Amino acid sequence: MPGRGENQWKIVLTGVYRGPMTTHDLGRSPSGSATRTRNEGPAVPALLLRGVVKRFGSLTAVDGLDLDVPQGVVLGLLGPNGAGKSTTMRMLTAQSLADEGEIRILGHEVPAESKWVRARMGVVPQHDNLDEELTVEQNLRMFSYLYRVPRHRRREAIARAMRLAQLSDRGATQVDDLSGGMRRRLLIVRALLHRPELVLMDEPTVGLDPQVRQDLWGVISALREEGVTVLMSTHYIEEAERLSDEVALMAGGRIVERGAPADLVATYAGATVEEYQPGPEGPGAVETLVHGHGFTTRRTGTTVSVLRAEKLPDSLRDRLGAPQRRAANLEDVFVTLTGETVE
Amino acid sequence: MNLRQQAREDARPEVHARPGRFEADAVMGVIAREWILYGQSWRATTFAAVVEPTLYLLCFGFGMGALIGTLAGYSYIDFLGTGIVAVSVMFQSMMPAVINTFIKRRFLHTYEGILAAPVDVRELVTGEALWLAMRSGVYGCVPLLVAVGFGLRPGLGMLLVPFVAFLAGFAFALFGIWISAVISSVRSMDYVFSGLFTPLFLVAGTFFPLTELPDWVQTAAMANPLYHAVALIRGAVFGGMDAGSALVHVGVLLGFIVLMWFLAAFQMRRRVVD
Numbered sequence: 001m002p003g004r005g006e007n008q009w010k011i012v013l014t015g016v017y018r019g020p021m022t023t024h025d026l027g028r029s030p031s032g033s034a035t036r037t038r039n040e041g042p043a044v045p046a047l048l049l050r051g052v053v054k055r056f057g058s059l060t061a062v063d064g065l066d067l068d069v070p071q072g073v074v075l076g077l078l079g080p081n082g083a084g085k086s087t088t089m090r091m092l093t094a095q096s097l098a099d100e101g102e103i104r105i106l107g108h109e110v111p112a113e114s115k116w117v118r119a120r121m122g123v124v125p126q127h128d129n130l131d132e133e134l135t136v137e138q139n140l141r142m143f144s145y146l147y148r149v150p151r152h153r154r155r156e157a158i159a160r161a162m163r164l165a166q167l168s169d170r171g172a173t174q175v176d177d178l179s180g181g182m183r184r185r186l187l188i189v190r191a192l193l194h195r196p197e198l199v200l201m202d203e204p205t206v207g208l209d210p211q212v213r214q215d216l217w218g219v220i221s222a223l224r225e226e227g228v229t230v231l232m233s234t235h236y237i238e239e240a241e242r243l244s245d246e247v248a249l250m251a252g253g254r255i256v257e258r259g260a261p262a263d264l265v266a267t268y269a270g271a272t273v274e275e276y277q278p279g280p281e282g283p284g285a286v287e288t289l290v291h292g293h294g295f296t297t298r299r300t301g302t303t304v305s306v307l308r309a310e311k312l313p314d315s316l317r318d319r320l321g322a323p324q325r326r327a328a329n330l331e332d333v334f335v336t337l338t339g340e341t342v343e
Numbered sequence: 344m345n346l347r348q349q350a351r352e353d354a355r356p357e358v359h360a361r362p363g364r365f366e367a368d369a370v371m372g373v374i375a376r377e378w379i380l381y382g383q384s385w386r387a388t389t390f391a392a393v394v395e396p397t398l399y400l401l402c403f404g405f406g407m408g409a410l411i412g413t414l415a416g417y418s419y420i421d422f423l424g425t426g427i428v429a430v431s432v433m434f435q436s437m438m439p440a441v442i443n444t445f446i447k448r449r450f451l452h453t454y455e456g457i458l459a460a461p462v463d464v465r466e467l468v469t470g471e472a473l474w475l476a477m478r479s480g481v482y483g484c485v486p487l488l489v490a491v492g493f494g495l496r497p498g499l500g501m502l503l504v505p506f507v508a509f510l511a512g513f514a515f516a517l518f519g520i521w522i523s524a525v526i527s528s529v530r531s532m533d534y535v536f537s538g539l540f541t542p543l544f545l546v547a548g549t550f551f552p553l554t555e556l557p558d559w560v561q562t563a564a565m566a567n568p569l570y571h572a573v574a575l576i577r578g579a580v581f582g583g584m585d586a587g588s589a590l591v592h593v594g595v596l597l598g599f600i601v602l603m604w605f606l607a608a609f610q611m612r613r614r615v616v617d
Contacts, residue, residue, distance in 0.1 A: 095617070
């Protein structure tokens with residue numbers, strides 16, 4: 001079920017994309033690759049990373065990353081802090097240069113053609129870098145210049161962005177006077193001013209309270225419905241599960257698994273998880289017993305969670321005691337595959 | 344193509360240049376951004392641009408002027424007024440280039456946002472410096488007008504001052520951006536202000552002629568772009584500068600601009616691209 005905010009976003013987007021229009025040909029890029037990949041079918045992936053490595057001194061932040069993102073897909077890049085998500089995002093905008101490997105965005109090579117790519121891509125940064133002393137409208141106007149929105153479309157683009165952010169009545173309000181949620185909405189729509197084909201969101205809801213976060217999910221859902229490709233890094237399991245067509249689990253600078261959230265859960269955690277509170281013998285004894293029957297477990301504090309518990313034989317269940325049952329989720333998959341935890 | 348795809352095509356930005364090529368559109372985008380910001384801060388900027396040279400002229404002009412009378416063939420207030428134009432240009436361009444650029448890069452993450460748009464580091468540096476140069480070109484005239492109010496005789500040559508101020512402002516802005524990209528902390532700015540700003544504006548012939556200083560200081564001053572800016576401004580205001588000397592001064596400033604542009608773009612790239 002979509003949240004309250006999600007429906008609002010959809011209404012705004014649906015309204016905005018109607019109206020008179022003219023053709024606007026960009027031609028072809030210097031590499032000869034198509035600039036209208038969007039209209040050429042799914043042959044050219046929105047993002048293609050092959051063997052990408054990024055080192056900072058002795059630390060390897062991204063370690064042989066392979067990633068394909070087809071056009072029109074919302075891909076959640078899920079991983080704990082330090083997994084390499086932000087470095088990957090920076091490499092996609094050429095603010096960080098890969099030491100090894102190949103990056104192609106919308107058919108163009110990065111960093112060689114990164115400026116071309118950035119004209120067709122919107123980036124929502126992790127850090128709020130709005131100009132606080134300026135108004136909402138001025139912040140958007142500033143970026144309409146930077147994104148080179150044609151002069152005669154600038155006003156409309158700004159109005160649209162403000163509608164999208166539900167800030168139409170706040171155009172003259174200084175950013176300093178906006179709430180955290182409003183600021184973040186402004187930050188997101190700022191990246192959509194030029195109607196990008198691909199949107200990168202680096203932890204778009206980090207630090208926001210759950211209500212505001214849920215409100216922001218609406219815009220991502222709306223973008224997905226519009227066919228915009230979205231790569232969203234997050235360390236919120238629920239966010240990745242809820243918004244992504246596919247999730248790529250990232251740990252130690254590489255993708256450890258990827259797929260539709262439901263498929264990943266079904267493959268690695270089954271349908272049900274049973275949580276057992278161990279007796280005086282400790283969690284190790286429970287784990288030994290369960291592993292002996294070929295089941296996978298994960299620990300949450302002192303509790304031992306048994307995955308694929310729907311297949312647990314009754315004889316074993318009797319020996320383990322009374323469990324707490326819950327549906328398996330993406331966190332179970334992540335912890336199982338990486339041994340690490342995310343929020 | 345359906346209506347929505349068509350709408351997106353229709354609104355796509357106009358990027359015609361080949362990737363990697365320097366684009367005026369991107370530079371203009373950076374300048375437009377600064378112009379919008381200026382709309383918010385022009386009062387404070389103008390206040391500083393007017394009050395500071397006025398106070399200098401009042402205090403030094405009347406205080407020192409009463410003691411000195413004439414200097415290098417000019418009344419001291421005329422000598423000082425033209426010197427302060429150049430100092431004002433330096434402060435109007437180099438100070439914000441060092442401080443604001445550092446803050447925008449380090450604390451406000453402004454450049455992350457700009458560089459996520461179709462703008463590269465060279466265009467960013469050029470846009471920032473050009474904006475400061477334009478501002479200097481305008482505000483550099485303020486002390487000249489103040490000096491006229493204090494008795495400097497107006498002349499047609501003064502119309503060249505905004506151009507000299509622009510040129511010098513561009514040079515100092517690039518210099519400041521380079522410094523801001525070199526320093527790694529706010530604390531380092533103390534070294535810059537005391538160790539660089541002070542000698543630059545003292546050893547440039549602004550408050551007194553260099554002829555009384557030791558030979559090696561006079562030689563070192565030839566490398567000071569402010570010295571050449573002061574010489575050009577005095578040449579424009581008082582006349583009497585031959586074309587050869589004017590070309591040398593302009594040439595030094597242009598050479599300094601080219602050098603600083605490369606250094607600023609190179610160092611800034613090292614800071615914002617890892």
